[in-house]
Amino acid sequence: xxxxxxxxxxxxxxxxxxxxxxxxxxxxxxxxxxxxxxxxxxxxxxxxxxxxxxxxxxxxxxxxxxxxxxxxxxxxxxxxxxxxxxxxxxxxxxxxxxxxxxxxxxxxxxxxxxxxxxxxxxxxxxxxxxxxxxxxxxxxxxxxxxxxxxxxxxxxxxxxxxxxxxxxxxxxxxxxxxxxxxxxxxxxxxxxxxxxxxxxxxxxxxxxxxxxxxxxxxxxxxxxxxxxxxxxxxxxxxxxxxxxxxxxxxxxxxxxxxxxxxxxxxxxxxxxxxxxxxxxxxxxxxxxxxxxxxxxxxxx
Numbered sequence: 660x661x662x663x664x665x666x667x668x669x670x671x672x673x674x675x676x677x678x679x680x681x682x683x684x685x686x687x688x689x690x691x692x693x694x695x696x697x698x699x700x701x702x703x704x705x706x707x708x709x710x711x712x713x714x715x716x717x718x719x720x721x722x723x724x725x726x727x728x729x730x731x732x733x734x735x736x737x738x739x740x741x742x743x744x745x746x747x748x749x750x751x752x753x754x755x756x757x758x759x760x761x762x763x764x765x766x767x768x769x770x771x772x773x774x775x776x777x778x779x780x781x782x783x784x785x786x787x788x789x790x791x792x793x794x795x796x797x798x799x800x801x802x803x804x805x806x807x808x809x810x811x812x813x814x815x816x817x818x819x820x821x822x823x824x825x826x827x828x829x830x831x832x833x834x835x836x837x838x839x840x841x842x843x844x845x846x847x848x849x850x851x852x853x854x855x856x857x858x859x860x861x862x863x864x865x866x867x868x869x870x871x872x873x874x875x876x877x878x879x880x881x882x883x884x885x886x887x888x889x890x891x892x893x894x895x896x897x898x899x900x901x902x903x904x905x906x907x908x909x910x911x912x913x914x915x916x917x918x919x920x921x922x923x924x925x926x927x928x929x930x931x932x933x934x935x936x937x938x939x940x941x942x943x944x945x946x947x948x949x950x951x952x953x954x955x956x957x958x959x
Contacts, residue, residue: 803823
């Protein structure tokens, strides 16, 4: 249960002293530029609050409500935004309730979220343009329809995250884990995914034009109908991936592993799969016109 509403002056006093603002109602409050480093704000209500350029480094924000809050340029490095839990005894057992952090529609443009814990957080429709999320934990997070244009997610954990319909153009996912992530219909135009783990990711209908996926692991990924035109898949692992009806025109597949992949009705016009492992590939009705087939067992 939230405490009574505090005044901005009282909040600033607590920020300088005990730093305990957990369960407080701070919605719509103007707290821009405030230092809340190492503060405890578990399950606080900061919806629609102005926290632009505030310092929330290492803050405890478990189960916090930051819906529609302005965190532009804020520092949330190593902040804990993972779910909060409540254990309620009932008869002969305890019931556990999970309270994920809510950042839906929040403005986090150019915010510092390096190594932040955003496990299962709600970031749907959030603006994370230009934000730094290197090595952040976004396992199971909801980023549907979020703006991640030019964000840095190098080495981040996005396993089972939902990025459906998200805009991640020019984003850096180098070495990130996107295992079983939902990227259906996402805009990944020009995105850097070198060495990323995309095993069993759902990328149906995604826009990967000119994306760099060299050395990425896309084993058993679903890329049906995806646009990979002019993408770099050199050395990538596409074993048993579903690329049916995908557009791979002018794609670089040199040295890639496409063994057992489904390329039926795919467009491989002027693609370069030279030196790729092409064993047991399904090429039914695929368009190979103008492709460089040196070192493959595909028909000329």
